[in-house]
Amino acid sequence: MTLDSExxxxxxxxxxxxxxxxxxxxRKPGAVELELVxxxxxxxxxxxxxxxxxxxLLPTGVASSLAxxxxxxxxxxxxxxxxxxxxxxxxxxxxxxxxPTLIFSAEDGAEISRYRLKxxxxxxxxxxxxxxxxxxxxxxxxxxxxxxIERHEHDTxxxxxxxxxxxxxxxxxxxxxxxxxxxxxxxxxxxxxxANENERARVRGFIRALAQLARGIDGAVLLLSHVxxxxxxxxxxxxxxxxxxxxxxxxxSRMFLHGDGRNLTLEHQKANFGPLADxxxxxxxxxxxxxxxxxxxxxxxxxxxxxxxxxxxxMIQRRSExxxxxxxxxxxxxxxxxLSPLSEFPKIDRRTFWRLIDQAENAGRLTRETFRDxxxxxxxxxxxxDDGLRFIQMEVGS
Numbered sequence: 001m002t003l004d005s006e007x008x009x010x011x012x013x014x015x016x017x018x019x020x021x022x023x024x025x026x027r028k029p030g031a032v033e034l035e036l037v038x039x040x041x042x043x044x045x046x047x048x049x050x051x052x053x054x055x056x057l058l059p060t061g062v063a064s065s066l067a068x069x070x071x072x073x074x075x076x077x078x079x080x081x082x083x084x085x086x087x088x089x090x091x092x093x094x095x096x097x098x099x100p101t102l103i104f105s106a107e108d109g110a111e112i113s114r115y116r117l118k119x120x121x122x123x124x125x126x127x128x129x130x131x132x133x134x135x136x137x138x139x140x141x142x143x144x145x146x147x148x149i150e151r152h153e154h155d156t157x158x159x160x161x162x163x164x165x166x167x168x169x170x171x172x173x174x175x176x177x178x179x180x181x182x183x184x185x186x187x188x189x190x191x192x193x194x195a196n197e198n199e200r201a202r203v204r205g206f207i208r209a210l211a212q213l214a215r216g217i218d219g220a221v222l223l224l225s226h227v228x229x230x231x232x233x234x235x236x237x238x239x240x241x242x243x244x245x246x247x248x249x250x251x252x253s254r255m256f257l258h259g260d261g262r263n264l265t266l267e268h269q270k271a272n273f274g275p276l277a278d279x280x281x282x283x284x285x286x287x288x289x290x291x292x293x294x295x296x297x298x299x300x301x302x303x304x305x306x307x308x309x310x311x312x313x314x315m316i317q318r319r320s321e322x323x324x325x326x327x328x329x330x331x332x333x334x335x336x337x338x339l340s341p342l343s344e345f346p347k348i349d350r351r352t353f354w355r356l357i358d359q360a361e362n363a364g365r366l367t368r369e370t371f372r373d374x375x376x377x378x379x380x381x382x383x384x385x386d387d388g389l390r391f392i393q394m395e396v397g398s
Contacts, residue, residue, distance in 0.1 A: 049274070053085055053183050053220050055095040056277035057268060059252055060182075063210035063221045065189075068257035070370030070380055071328070073264055073289070074224050075108060077257060077282075078185050079116050080289055081222070085183050086134035087126060092266075092280045092291055099182035099219060103137045104172055106145035106191035112329075113137050119287040136179055138172070140191075147172065147186070148206040150195040163195055163205040173213055182219030186210075189225035190372075200246040207250035223251070226370060262362075263293040308346040309356045310395035313365060315339050317384040317392065325381040328368050335382060357382075365391050 051060045058064055058081075068074045084091040088098030105113055121131055147169040153160045176184055186192060195202040207223075214221040225247070248254060254270035266280035282289045316326050316335075326335050336353055339345055348356070360366035365388030368380050384392070 051097075052273075053097050053099055054081065054091050056271060056274060057091075057094065057253060057255060058183070058220045058222060059273045060218065060220050061211070061215050062252035062272075063207050063214055063223060063250070064253035064255070065223045065225060065247065065251045066255045066257065067225045067227050070226050071368035072257050072259060073284070074257055075187055076116055076287075076289060077264075077266065078103070078187060078222065078224055079113075079120060082135055082183075082185055083117070083120050083124065083126065083131065086131055089124070092282065094277065094280075098134065100180045101135050101183045101185070102176055102179065102181035103135070103185045103187065104140055104145075104192075105137055105187050106140040107188045109141045110137070110139040113139070116287065123286070123288045136175075136181065138175065140168070143168070145191050146194045147192040148195060148202075148209060150202060163202045165209050169209065169213075173216060176213070176217050182217055183222070184213065184217070184219070185222045185224070187224045189223055197247070198244050200244045203244045203246035204250050207246065211250075211252075227256075264289070265293075305356060305359070306395055308348055308352070309360055309365075310392050311344065311346045312339065312353070312356060313360060313384050313388050314392050315342065315344060316366070316382050317389065320381075320383065325371075328380040328382055360388065363387070 052058055053060060066074055066078065081091055082101045082103055083089070084096045085099050086101045088096055090096055103113070117131070120126075121128060145168060146166050148163060148165055151162050151164060153162060172184070175181075189197075193203075193206055195206070197203065210221045210223060248270065251270070252272040253268070256267045256269050258265055258267070262283050264282045264284070266282065268277040268279070271277070281293045282291060283294045284290075316339075319326060326338055328335070335357065336350055340350070340353065357366065361368075365385055367383050367385050369383040370380055372379070
């Protein structure tokens with residue numbers, strides 16, 4: 001499939017680029033043939049319901065979106081979706097069509113992806129060989145992963161801004177065609193969309209390009225995206241997107257993931273081709289999402305842990321104040337690797353350290369914050385909360 005396919009030419013003829021600010025060839029009067037929809041046989045025609053790869057959530061031939069705050073669990077949830085579609089297993093009770101699935105991972109590298117999937121398939125009892133037959137992952141963290149960019153052009157009449165797909169988009173389309181993929185999961189919008197997220201024409205052009213890609217593979221495209229803190233804070237009372245309303249209007253199905261610690265809720269906020277799915281309730285258990293919410297016990301501090309926790313939070317805070325942030329990554333350069341060699345580090349082992357980090361998050365003393373590095377990639381770092389600062393002051397000052 002190429003971007004100059006029949007579908008692409010039809011989109012040009014529809015005025016897509018003009019609306020979206022996307023570069024196109026000069027049009028000539030009368031050069032476009034408009035296609036009319038047949039209506040006379042509607043009384044006799046057998047028209048099936050719009051097909052879905054995951055019932056209600058992922059319709060085919062269009063782009064859908066999954067949004068949530070950084071660290072909410074979107075990528076883990078998308079991995080669960082991919083395992084379901086690659087194996088044909090239900091997705092938290094929803095029927096699934098088994099299809100070759102492709103993940104374009106611009107946010108997490110290969111080892112993190114392998115780590116999450118290993119946890120999932122071990123819990124589900126799935127053979128890696130079976131998974132590998134229907135699931136492919138592209139590690140796009142070592143390249144410029146932009147799929148859609150904005151270009152400024154200058155001529156005698158002034159400056160013009162145009163949105164356009166990139167060679168990486170073309171390569172993704174070609175790989176999907178070569179592998180027969182019918183579901184493409186793109187993680188994450190902040191990495192692949194290099195234009196103004198608040199400008200409707202650019203967003204609409206990008207989503208329409210993804211829809212064209214979905215039609216080309218006779219399947220679906222799911223785009224993951226971050227939301228700001230204000231949106232995430234309001235959970236189920238929020239419209240789960242940020243930026244231009246085109247992020248909502250242009251996709252045909254939109255999902256919002258929010259939670260309160262261990263428990264997560266997947267809320268289906270938009271469905272153009274049928275009824276909304278019921279909320280999907282989940283909880284984390286051993287790095288894997290399990291069905292249903294669980295009762296969260298009130299946090300109780302172990303007195304012996306308090307000085308160690310305070311020391312760890314104090315180290316994170318002092319480095320953050322210097323701009324030396326501590327990554328939430330589970331791989332090289334993680335919090336344990338960075339902090340444990342230091343002289344002020346408490347005398348605890350690795351397992352205890354991560355237990356205290358987890359407890360500090362559950363107690364609201366430590367949180368995860370999304371930021372952009374020098375290469376504009378979305379990353380995540382630990383941030384001590386106001387409650388955490390008060391805790392440090394109380395313990396260190398006692």
